[in-house]
Amino acid sequence: MVFAALGVFMVAITRCPVSLAARAIRTVSVSRSSPTTMTSGSSRSDAFSAAPNERVLVPTSRWLSLLDELRGLGTFYVALTGGEPLAHPEFLTIARGVRERAFALRILTNGALVTEPLAGEIARLLPMAVELSLHGASAETHDRATATPGSFAAMLRGLDRLLQHGVTVVLKTPVTRLNEDELDGMRRIADGRGVPLRLDAMLTPRDDGDTGPLAYRATPAGLQRMYRALAEQGSLPREERVKGGANCGLGRTTLAIDPEGNVFPCMQWRRAPLGNVRETPLGVVWSGSEERERAAAVARAANDRLAEAGPALAAFPYCPALAQQLTGDPLQPDAGHVEQAEAAAQVRLASA
């Protein structure tokens, strides 16, 4: 059963424009076991080319029946994302459906819609974590990154409400040249509230393929600073690649579904939908997809390619979907990736 290994289910339940991230610099966090990717806005897929009011969205009843299908397929956690998932009119119904079926729940939000009552409702869901993006230590920097005045204050309000209700929160920062000088300040914001801060310098193009956000990549000095900070907290990224393994869960243990029901092997791999769950049972989409098998083969090939690419690249997390977007070849790291891997390797050496 292919699905016995299916572990991660990312659901973008809305593309609502309330999403601050829709215009924000985006980051993709890469790890061998738990890929977490945020997406928002429009997609390059033809399936999304219709105007928003022409799109046919997955109804809540289908989200709930999908959860039932996932239970039978061995899934163990579900992440709700967007756009802004809290903007979905039936967010709580879907989130409760996740927990009633005993999945671990993660919610990826910009925090702006977290009212006092909603914070209480989220606390009752006992989510594994609510993840919020912190783009700077000041309103000026954060709001510039999100292109939304007031977003910094709104995010902090939401964060504090969640914390007052005892919700487990994680702050995530895409490190850029806009905020690389504010790492200490962002650390103080996180430490002052007792929440973890995850730093990641990997930026992704917009969903329409626009590579504009990559112009904000951290400088070489900023990368060094970030990896030193990660080394100090014992969380410098490190992969242990063995030939014959797999780079990530792509096509194997991850699955993403967008608001229209298109299924992808992960949130970042958007070459072509595997199918659509508005029309087809999820198990049929997954097991009958040659695109998924191609994606899984890429995950294995990427591991082997990286294992032989020298110590810096071999030890650094890699995203084949991002490489596909930037170089046209999922096995070919782009220059920015190489720069980050080498910066991390230098810091690793220096702190050994």
Ligand code: SF4
């Ligand atoms: S391609 Fe792999 S590393 Fe990249 S987002 Fe998908 S699962 Fe994660």
